[in-house]
Amino acid sequence: MREKILDKSKELFLNLGFKSVTMDEIASSLGVSKKTIYKYFKNKTELVDAVTLYMFDNVCCGIDSICGLDLNPIDELFTIKKFIMENLKDEKSSPQYQLQKYYPKIYAPLKKKQFLIMQDFVIKNLNEGINKGLYRKDIDVEFISRIYFNGMIGIKDKDLFPLRDYSMNTLMQYHLEYHLRGICTESGIQQLETQLKLK
Numbered sequence: 001m002r003e004k005i006l007d008k009s010k011e012l013f014l015n016l017g018f019k020s021v022t023m024d025e026i027a028s029s030l031g032v033s034k035k036t037i038y039k040y041f042k043n044k045t046e047l048v049d050a051v052t053l054y055m056f057d058n059v060c061c062g063i064d065s066i067c068g069l070d071l072n073p074i075d076e077l078f079t080i081k082k083f084i085m086e087n088l089k090d091e092k093s094s095p096q097y098q099l100q101k102y103y104p105k106i107y108a109p110l111k112k113k114q115f116l117i118m119q120d121f122v123i124k125n126l127n128e129g130i131n132k133g134l135y136r137k138d139i140d141v142e143f144i145s146r147i148y149f150n151g152m153i154g155i156k157d158k159d160l161f162p163l164r165d166y167s168m169n170t171l172m173q174y175h176l177e178y179h180l181r182g183i184c185t186e187s188g189i190q191q192l193e194t195q196l197k198l199k
Contacts, residue, residue: 002040004030006054009047014088037154049106052099056110059087060117067121073129074180074191078198081172088168096156101110111153118152119145126183134188144183151175 007036008030012021023044027034041047062083071079099107122145129135155161155171166174 001032001036005037005040005047006051009051010055013048014095018095018109019102023047025134045103045106048099048103052106052110055087056113062087063117063121065122072132072191073125073134074184074195075187076125077176077180078195081176082138085169085172096153097158114150118149122148129188133185134191135183136185139183142180149177151179 005026009021009026012029013027023034026047027037030036037047041050063080066076066079066083069076069079094097096107099110109167123141124143126135126139126144129142130137130139152175155175156168177192177196180188184192
């Protein structure tokens, strides 16, 4: 039951936002009483915390599986983007923004964890790309990994990028292309162009 609650809550939070969804709506969507949810989570804040960790773990597992496929670094980034979009269902409510605004105590440690995981993955991807001649040898790997993370956080700021103007899928596509055009060698650009045609 706990997993069912997490799944349904995740779906509602992504579509409607952390703030908007009530415990009543979650219970009603599941066809259970609120008491059932309170058996597993003592309040909404605890549920939000559990859902964000659940989403984080799912995304981490998916990224690990993709990294295990031994794709070339550019294809790897596009495959991960596709996986994240499927996982977040093209989020309509800017959940990160709501989390930051209404649940800052949950958001701050989550952002730290996201940074550590993403930095580790991006540094490996960059080094692999350099070794394969797809990324330029003269890039500062540490700096690029941080700017990449900052960009990923930045595109989720709905004041800067209102969802009525850009879908999350478009933003992630633009961000990824912007990132790669800045670091690719000529053969990397060819690989990127091939990926962009597959869109």
